[in-house]
Each structure stands twice: as structure tokens, then as C-alpha cells.
Amino acid sequence: MISFSEIKKSFFVSLWFMFLTFPIMVIRVNTIENIVEWRWKNMVFVGVGSFLLSFVWRYLIKRKEYGLKKAEEGEEMRISFVRRILQEKKFYVPGLIAVGIFLLAFPLIFSLYQTNIMVSALIFVMLGLGLNIVVGLAGLLDLGYVAFYAVGAYSYALLNYHFHLSFWIALPIGGAMGTLLGVLLGFPVLRLRGDYLAIVTLGFGEIIRLILENWNELSFGPSGISNIPRPSFFGMDLSVHGSMIFIYYIMIVLCLFTIFVVNRLQDSRIGRAWIALREDEVACQAMGIDKAKTKLTAFALGATWAGMAGVMFAAKTTFINPASFTVWESIIILCIVVLGGMGSVLGVIIGALILILLPEYLRAFSEYRMLAFGIVLVVMMIFRPGGIVSDVRRFYRFEGAGGKSGDG
């Protein structure tokens, strides 16, 4: 696969890069001593670096094309490593137990700071799984998802401020508010799809944020709402550390609940209707599926999780203001779904953990954070457009006949 022409191409790429970066990387005018410094060492770094990168890039592209050709020729697709692990019971059961024990012990082993980060990540797992219903399953590109998150958070904060409602009552109410708003947004966008839908939802998200920012009587404007109580433990008030651990366990339970529900929905009559809607709207309708109803349920169910995640967020930070609910949050959640794998529950979980935890642990390189983020997304979309774990459809087995043997 590695031929001479490849090396030659990479060589020219590196030459070209050396030439391009010559003025900024090599020449430096020293204004103090009025001389020109020639930093030839930099040129060598650029040359070697670009040569290697271009070579690796070419190699990966080649490998990808080779894989595609193989698939086209009708050969059995190589089952990926991840999938093999998922299908072998003796692999995934111990794995699941290990992950479970790790998650349960996490707040007891690690510091408050670590637990705090993990809670944020879990909130985004929940948001990702919710958006996965709308984007991954039903194929409705929603760029204003953060609006439902904001509504959940504000409903807890305001209900508590005015009526002193506790967290446990606010949690279902926040979810219900999300659902309600999901349906409200769903109605006007029933006829839209694709780019148009994305723009309308983007606008919707901004409207909610602007309302929260400017309607001072309702939302206290940009100064936000503070002193939101953390969840109480059977009436007892916990210390800051204790309540963070408690919130962590609540989040674990909520995430498990979300996973359970999304999993069940996926393989149900409703879930299949969502996927059919994503695949072909006209055919879906011609097969007797009510398009309007299906879209609305997708929006409503997706928004429910965002509402509940919002309540959790308010309870965790004890302070909310509109700055926490910008378009950027929507984009992050969308990235989680796309990067993780549209429609795949495991993929979304992994995507959320990577996208939320990595930036936290890489705070030392925070200047390059956005750069790294962008590069990761570009590389992912080129080499694994299906996401980290792509969606697997359910395998049905029948007596007598039953598709290919081996995968099950």
C-alpha cells in the first residue's frame, strides 16, 4: 500500500508547507537590534511534521477506500472490534459489572471536583440521549435543543423561588414543561425538514434565551436566580460535599432510566416509525404512518429529557442565568450525538463523556481546546461518518431460515 508515489506526494506537500510558512515561521525581524533572524530550525520542524502528517493522512484515506471497496464487492463486512465485544456475552457482562462498580464507587474515591465534573458529564449524557431521539432516530435537525434545557432549569428555579417547591416535585414538572414546549415548537415546524427546520429551531432557541434575558419580571434577567436549593435527602439537608455525592447518584439513576426508556422506544412501533420518518418521509406516510403525530412525539419525548436535565443542572449549580443556555450548548449536544453515532445509545454516552470530560482534563491546554475540538470533529467525519459506535438494528431470528449465520 505504501508506494513510492505516495512518498513523493507527501514530499511535495511538505515542500509546499515549508514555502507557505516560510515568512512567519522562519523570518523574524528583530526590531531591537535591527537585524533579521533566520530560524532555519523551524523550517525543518514544519517540513518533517507536514511530511509525516500527510503520510498518515494518505494512509488512512487509502485504508478507508479499501474498506469501502471491499464492502461494495459484497464481501462480509468486517465486524468492528466494539461490536464484537458488544455481542459476546462473556465480554460485555464482566465489562458492564466493572463499569457499574466504578460508577458507584466514583464519588467515594475521587475528590469533590471530580464528582462535580462527572455530574456535568452525566447531565450531558441525558441531554445527548434526549436529542438522539429527535436527531438520531427521527432525523429532525434541532439546533435549539438548549431551549428545553433552559425551560427545565428555570421552571425549578422559579417554582422554588415563588412557591418553595422542592426538587423532587420540580423534577417531573420540569420534564412536563419540556414536553409541553416540545409540542408547542413541534406544531409550527411540522411542514419543515432539513435545513429549514434547523434554522427555525435555531431561532426558537435564541428566542427563549432572549426572553429569559430581557423579561426581568419573570426571570430576573441576566443576573439570574441564585440560592436554588440542592435536593434534600429524605428531608435532611446535606453538606455541600454530601449533596454533590447525592446529586451524582440521582444522575446515575436518571441516566439509567433514560437509557432504559430510549432502548425500549427504539425497538418499538413508535421507534420504528421515527426511523422510517428519518429514512423517507413520503414513503413513511404512504405506509400509513401519521407524519404529524410521529414528529410531535419525537419532539415532545426529546424535550422531556432536556427539561429534567435542566432541573438537575439548576439543582447542581444552585445558580442559573441565561448565559448557561446559549447556542453553543445546543451545538455541543448535537456534536455529542453526531460524534457518538446517530441513533446509537452507547455511542451517545461515549460521545458525551469524551466531549465533556476531555476539555475539563485538558484545562492546561485550554488555549488549544477549540482547535483540538475542531480537528477531532473533522477527522471523525472523514473516517467514521457513522460516529464512534454506529447504530445497530435489531437482529431477528426465525426457525428454519434466518439470515446470515454468525452475527446474532
Add this chain to the structure above:
Amino acid sequence: MDRTAQPILKVNGLGMNFGGLRALDNVDLDVGKEEIVAMIGPNGAGKTTFFNCITGLYTPTDGDIIISPLGKRSERINGLKPNLVTRKGLSRTFQNIRLFPNMTVLENVMIGRHCRTTTGIAGAIFRGRSARREEKEIVDSSYTILKKIGLEKSVNEFAKNLPYGKQRRLEIARALATEPFLLLLDEPAAGMNPHETHELDDLIRKIRDEEGISILLIEHDMKLVMSLSDRIFAVDYGKKIAQGTPDEIKRNPVVIRAYLGEEIDA
């Protein structure tokens, strides 16, 4: 037996305007019980528009579409939404295949069962007894249909990975899953080789004979049309130009002229 005595689909004076263009003009058609009716005509004659009007994708400008399924009273279905038309028992396939490419073959057929089942969100989450029973019914009946169509070997394959001929058959299977009394096939043999066309001929006959489903099809393959159809309707420029048995149509000068062009008498 005179199948036309009690038509299950009766179309009277159907017209469809797209802005200033009259795509369909006063088209009449009827399909009898367990009858195979073909619609022929040159490209752009309005055949697919006719299908789209009947199945609710378009709302016709004028005319009546009346269905009278066996044992039920007649109903006018103009302007009904496509999903409701399917619920009433009219199911279709598409000229350019419109399967759900990233769903498995079985799931494609299971989608067809959607309008005959009722499990909602709560049922999906809690999976109560009735939900489980219904799910099993969906899987079993879909598999039975696939067996009938001859696709039971590829249940778990993605629809997009099927060869062309099988994709066409899968579309028919999916349409059958909605329990129609009338099946509308839009160029089912397009792009098929002679062998596949022959198999399709048998399949359509089988659907009619064993399921008692009437069939209305658009087709350009004259051999298939002539061998299959009980009656043929010919359209050109949105107007019906002839109707009759295959033999009558074959000899009809108007039809021949529409296909071969007018003679120039100079």
C-alpha cells in the same frame, strides 16, 4: 364472472391542475373485485399523477374517487391524507424505489403493519402483555409476508444492500403488510431483467389469486401488461384515450398512434 359488476374503486372525471398545466383531465377508471387493471401511456401522460391523486399525495382539483371495499359502504376519499388512504386499504409502491434504506428488510415490512396496530408510548416503555403480544404479531405476520414474497433469507439485511429486483419485491411486501384491498403498483418491472419480470408476473398473479387483492398497475413492459391484465386503460396528455381488454387495446388505432406518433399525410 363479470368482475366489473361491483367496482371497488371508481374514479369519475378526475382532474388535476398544476398552476396552468392540466396534468389530468376528466379521467374515469374503475377496478373490480379481484381484477388486475393496467394503466398504460407514453412518458409524461399523467399516470403517476393519477396514482398520487388516488393515494392522497396530491389533492385532485376535481372529480371523485370512490372506494367500496367488500362489506363496507362506499366512501369518497378525495384529499384524504396519504396515511389515512392507506388505512382505508389502498397501498402503493413507488416508481423510483422508496424503501427505508437503513432499516432491515424485516423492519421495512414491520413499518407496513404500523397502521394496523395501536401500541403507544406507554406500551412501548412498559411492554405490558398486550404490547408484547402485538409486537409478536407484527414480527410474525411480517415474516409470513416475506416468506410469501420469497425474501425470508434476507430478513436481517439492510434494505439498501439488496439487489434491485429484491428491493422491488420488498416494496410490494411492505405494501401488502398494510392489509390493502387494492394494491397500486407504479412500474413494478422497471429495470428488471426478463427472468425477474417473469417472476414478478407470477407474484402479482399469486397476490390476486391467494389474497383476493385487486391490483392497479402502471407499466411500460407491454409483454407483462398484456399477459397479466384483465383490462387496460390507456392515457395520453392527461386524458383517457382508450379502455378495454388487452386484445382490444392492441388493435386500437388511437393507442397505436399515441405510442408510435401520427402518420403524416402529405
